[in-house]
Amino acid sequence: MLLPSPWRADFPAIAALQRQGQTYLDNAATTQKPQALIDALTHYYTNGAANVHRAQHLPGAHATQGFEDSRNKVANWLNASDCGQIIFTHGATSALNLLAYGLEQQFQAGDEIVISALEHHANLLPWQQLAQRRGLKLVILPLHTNGLIDLDAAQQLISPRTRLLAVSQLSNVLGVWQPLPSILAMAKAQGALTVVDGAQGVVHGRHDVQVLGCDFYVFSSHKLYGPEGVGVLYGHNDALPRLQHWQFGGEMVLTADYHEAKFRPAPLGFEAGTPPIAGVIGLGATLDYLASLDQSKVIEHETTLHQLLLEGLRDREGVNVLGEPQLALVSFVVEGVHNADLAHLLTEQGIAVRAGHHCAMPLLKSLGLSGAIRVSLALYNDSDDLQRFFDALDQALELLR
Amino acid sequence: MSLPVDAQTALDTFAQPLSWEQRARLLMQWGERLPALGDDEKSGEHLVHGCESQVWLLGNVNEGHWWFRAASDARLIRGLVALLLARVNGLSADELQQVDLPDWFNQLGLSRQLSPSRSNGLNAVLQKMRQLAADAT
Numbered sequence: 001m002l003l004p005s006p007w008r009a010d011f012p013a014i015a016a017l018q019r020q021g022q023t024y025l026d027n028a029a030t031t032q033k034p035q036a037l038i039d040a041l042t043h044y045y046t047n048g049a050a051n052v053h054r055a056q057h058l059p060g061a062h063a064t065q066g067f068e069d070s071r072n073k074v075a076n077w078l079n080a081s082d083c084g085q086i087i088f089t090h091g092a093t094s095a096l097n098l099l100a101y102g103l104e105q106q107f108q109a110g111d112e113i114v115i116s117a118l119e120h121h122a123n124l125l126p127w128q129q130l131a132q133r134r135g136l137k138l139v140i141l142p143l144h145t146n147g148l149i150d151l152d153a154a155q156q157l158i159s160p161r162t163r164l165l166a167v168s169q170l171s172n173v174l175g176v177w178q179p180l181p182s183i184l185a186m187a188k189a190q191g192a193l194t195v196v197d198g199a200q201g202v203v204h205g206r207h208d209v210q211v212l213g214c215d216f217y218v219f220s221s222h223k224l225y226g227p228e229g230v231g232v233l234y235g236h237n238d239a240l241p242r243l244q245h246w247q248f249g250g251e252m253v254l255t256a257d258y259h260e261a262k263f264r265p266a267p268l269g270f271e272a273g274t275p276p277i278a279g280v281i282g283l284g285a286t287l288d289y290l291a292s293l294d295q296s297k298v299i300e301h302e303t304t305l306h307q308l309l310l311e312g313l314r315d316r317e318g319v320n321v322l323g324e325p326q327l328a329l330v331s332f333v334v335e336g337v338h339n340a341d342l343a344h345l346l347t348e349q350g351i352a353v354r355a356g357h358h359c360a361m362p363l364l365k366s367l368g369l370s371g372a373i374r375v376s377l378a379l380y381n382d383s384d385d386l387q388r389f390f391d392a393l394d395q396a397l398e399l400l401r
Numbered sequence: 402m403s404l405p406v407d408a409q410t411a412l413d414t415f416a417q418p419l420s421w422e423q424r425a426r427l428l429m430q431w432g433e434r435l436p437a438l439g440d441d442e443k444s445g446e447h448l449v450h451g452c453e454s455q456v457w458l459l460g461n462v463n464e465g466h467w468w469f470r471a472a473s474d475a476r477l478i479r480g481l482v483a484l485l486l487a488r489v490n491g492l493s494a495d496e497l498q499q500v501d502l503p504d505w506f507n508q509l510g511l512s513r514q515l516s517p518s519r520s521n522g523l524n525a526v527l528q529k530m531r532q533l534a535a536d537a538t
Contacts, residue, residue: 340454340475347516348421356453370454370474399425400476 003304003383007293010034011225011380021350023388028172028200028329028376029354031225033286040285041227044278052277053251053268067277070284071267077287078217079208080234087267088275089231092199092220093122096166098233098270099195099216100126102243103164106193109135111163114187116141116149116178117366118171121359123197127166141167141183147174147323151182158186164193169201173358173374175306175325177201184214193239199223203378204328205299215239225290225378226283229276240266247272298379302327305377305386312390316397322372329376331358337400339371345396346373351389407487415484415509424511428480435483438472451525454478458526460533466491467534471526478522484509485523494534502527 008014013032017024024032044066050059052067071088075081089095107113113127117140131138139157142150149167158165165187170177180196187194194214201207202219209217216239221230235243245252245263249272254262263269306327313319318335325331333339343355354374357364364371375389404412414427438447438457447457454475461468468490473479488505489497502524506512515523 338454338475341477344475344477344519345421345425348425395422399422399429 001382001384003301003308005301005380005382006297008380008382010036010289012038014380017352022352023350023385024352025375025377025381025385025389026352026354027203027378027381028223028374030222030228031203031378032380033227034225034289036289037226037282037286041278041282044281049277051274063277063281066281066284067275070280070287073284073287074232075234077206077291078234079210083210084234084236085240085266087233087235087270088280089233089270090229090276091222091231092197092218093231095218095220095231095233096122096126096195096197098246099166099218099243100130101246102270103193104130104134105244106242107134107136107163110137110161112137112139112159112161114139114141114154114158114162114165114167114192116167117143118147118149118174118360118363119166119168120172120197120199121361122199123166123168123195124362127164136163137161143174145323147171147176147325149178149183151179154183154186158183158190158192160190162187162190162192164195166195166197168197168199169207170198170204170328171323171360171363172200172329173331173360173363173372174323175327175329175331176323177326180212180214184212188213193242200328204302206295209234209236221279221283221286224283224286226286227276227279230279230283232283233270235266243270245269249273293379302377302379305381305383306330308383308386309375309377312386316393318397322367322369329374331372331374333369333372334397337397339373341400342373342393342396345399346389346392349392349395351392353389405487405489405491407490411484411487412508415511419510425477428484429476430480431483431487432473432476432479432481435472435479435486436470438470442470443472449522449525449529452478452522453519454522456482456522456526458529458533460530462494462534462537465493467494467497467530469530469533478519481506481511481515481519481523482526484511485526489527489530494538497531497534500527 011032011034048059050063052064071086074086113136115127128138141154144150184194195216196214198217198219203224215236217234219232222228252264252269252272254264309330313332320333322331339355356371443457447459449456449458454473456473458471469486471482473482489500
């Protein structure tokens with residue numbers, strides 16, 4: 001094979017999917033899980049579940065230990081140990097909603113929130129709705145045709161009225177690294193809070209929040225080969241005190257009376273109720289697994305695979321790639337072919353890719369498209385997966401044209 | 402309740418072992434046989450909400466029998482809609498209420514090809530047919 005993945009066997013579902021005739025290329029939506037994670041979940045559930053931070057008994061102590069170990073592993077993964085806290089949420093979406101509600105008191109009518117034109121609905125709608133609640137202006141940074149935020153426009157649009165900037169590190173449709181250092185510097189120069197949506201970015205390479213210098217960084221476990229139901233919110237120590245408590249309930253409270261209560265600081269004050277304990281422990285095991293890999297080899301593999309994908313698509317007549325993707329994924333449309341028809345025929349041939357608006361309706365509309373097909377890669381994909389995709393694509397196009 | 406003629410034809414065509422290519426070609430042929438809608442008929446008023454691609458639907462009642470016309474910008478969806486029309490055209494409002502959509506596509510051997518979103522879309526088309534029939538009474 002041209003390009004095998006040395007990590008493919010670590011993900012048992014890939015072989016199972018292959019036995020079902022399925023080639024999985026929808027990794028930007030969610031990923032398959034490593035054996036190390038499955039083992040950790042099995043170990044936790046077969047050795048005694050317990051609630052965390054509450055009980056004095058031994059199972060409770062073990063669960064709490066595992067849970068807090070995971071918090072440290074996430075902090076290490078992001079190099080956040082010295083400068084901030086890791087709050088566990090139920091996903092990237094709930095982390096962004098936590099911010100949009102928790103920071104609400106920071107805004108006054110007329111203040112501006114800045115996002116970019118390519119945001120996923122999860123990093124658009126919480127701010128849009130906050131803007132509606134508080135009479136704020138939502139400012140949208142335009143893009144160049146290559147998918148990058150227009151820095152000249154950003155320089156104009158990020159102003160003294162900007163109170164918060166929230167941008168994606170890596171678009172789930174366009175697959176390009178955004179110029180975060182420049183954009184974040186513009187926002188910080190205006191004294192605005194900065195939020196980075198790392199849902200796609202965190203999956204590719206290691207990111208250091210101290211180097212990024214953002215106030216908040218958000219990602220979801222399940223896109224990073226971890227379990228669903230777990231999100232991560234990193235907050236810088238300087239920014240966390242500005243976050244008001246949002247959801248209320250068990251374990252986030254210091255003292256409670258019938259008519260008033262005092263709450264814990266981050267992280268526990270923002271983790272009301274029983275957290276997804278097994279999921280958090282599983283994420284820790286996933287990070288251990290990922291940390292054991294040679295990162296440079298992973299990046300090299302993903303880059304080569306992405307090149308093959310991009311070249312193969314560009315070689316085909318009538319295929320128009322969206323933007324100029326650098327990594328992870330390619331979205332495309334085919335002239336004269338409806339993306340729903342193409343998706344239907346790819347599905348018929350066992351190719352799992354995504355068709356539609358990819359939870360970024362305004363972006364697709366601005367490109368004049370009702371939808372697109374997206375092929376997204378993971379470290380376990382290999383060149384045979386791409387060959388099966390290309391064969392299926394050629395067959396489908398032959399039928400449709 | 403006996404099947405409309407077109408429905409019997411559809412059954413005879415699709416309920417035999419077919420390769421995925423044959424099935425796709427047949428679906429597209431059925432879609433192409435749908436009479437075209439005028440541009441003025443492809444309006445927001447006739448758009449069915451809940452489909453992943455655009456589907457427009459119009460209905461007329463003639464002596465208690467309902468006749469529908471539809472279009473879609475996607476060819477395979479158009480074929481699936483054509484198969485739905487084959488099943489329901491000529492039915493009364495009461496009979497429309499009783500049409501079992503999953504069963505129909507199951508009989509055609511197409512249920513496996515219907516993703517949840519696509520089957521929701523076809524359901525939305527059937528719901529709109531029933532709505533049109535209910536509004537007319």
